[in-house]
Amino acid sequence: GQNIDQPTEMTATEGAIVQINCTYQTSGFNGLFWYQQHAGEAPTFLSYNVLDGLEEKGRFSSFLSRSKGYSYLLLKELQMKDSASYLCAVRFNDYKLSFGAGTTVTVRA
Amino acid sequence: DVKVTQSSRYLVKRTGEKVFLECVQDMDHENMFWYRQDPGLGLRLIYFSYDVKMKEKGDIPEGYSVSREKKERFSLILESASTNQTSMYLCASSQTGEKRKPQHFGDGTRLSIL
Numbered sequence: 346g347q348n349i350d351q352p353t354e355m356t357a358t359e360g361a362i363v364q365i366n367c368t369y370q371t372s373g374f375n376g377l378f379w380y381q382q383h384a385g386e387a388p389t390f391l392s393y394n395v396l397d398g399l400e401e402k403g404r405f406s407s408f409l410s411r412s413k414g415y416s417y418l419l420l421k422e423l424q425m426k427d428s429a430s431y432l433c434a435v436r437f438n439d440y441k442l443s444f445g446a447g448t449t450v451t452v453r454a
Numbered sequence: 455d456v457k458v459t460q461s462s463r464y465l466v467k468r469t470g471e472k473v474f475l476e477c478v479q480d481m482d483h484e485n486m487f488w489y490r491q492d493p494g495l496g497l498r499l500i501y502f503s504y505d506v507k508m509k510e511k512g513d514i515p516e517g518y519s520v521s522r523e524k525k526e527r528f529s530l531i532l533e534s535a536s537t538n539q540t541s542m543y544l545c546a547s548s549q550t551g552e553k554r555k556p557q558h559f560g561d562g563t564r565l566s567i568l
Contacts, residue, residue: 378556387544390556432496440485440504440548441512442557446496
């Protein structure tokens with residue numbers, strides 16, 4: 346698989362903003378997905394980026410810079426239910442995905 | 455809504471046993487995948503299939519095989535289970551052609567090999 350790097354853990358306060366970074370090698374890049382996974386549950390799709398720029402979906406936004414091999418997921422107005430793991434996944438050349446190890450976000454009251 | 459169903463949430467087997475994990479999807483997806491998820495390592499692809507009776511190795515196929523006799527069903531087989539195969543196993547499916555369509559995951563099977 347390809348190297349997909351993201352921080353292991355992040356902690357933030359309810360109502361705050363958190364930014365989760367993801368870096369990957371640029372060769373063969375063909376799209377980037379963000380998933381949310383609550384403990385003991387299936388990963389669920391959050392966002393998709395294939396062109397440079399920001400995609401906004403309510404409180405969640407995702408950004409991509411293809412030349413830098415960089416993406417971030419921005420979580421605004423944090424709620425307790427946002428405590429979960431966030432997975433960055435990159436498609437290289439075909440329909441397989443390579444996943445990062447995931448970032449565990451803990452939201453504190 | 456896409457539904458990916460894995461036959462068991464929890465499974466306990468013994469070393470050396472042949473183990474079958476089943477996965478069924480109801481959205482007529484062409485592609486199906488088997489991953490294992492371990493702490494600190496993320497999801498790693500074991501095998502995938504892009505059509506009936508077709509299969510390709512992922513990143514960690516050793517000790518596993520798969521079967522896809524029908525479009526909706528994708529089975530993962532541990533030929534002779536070993537303790538290092540204790541893990542969470544996730545099945546996923548996706549549609550061919552529309553690249554922004556995501557993979558959809560089942561709830562996972564937590565497998566313990568004693």
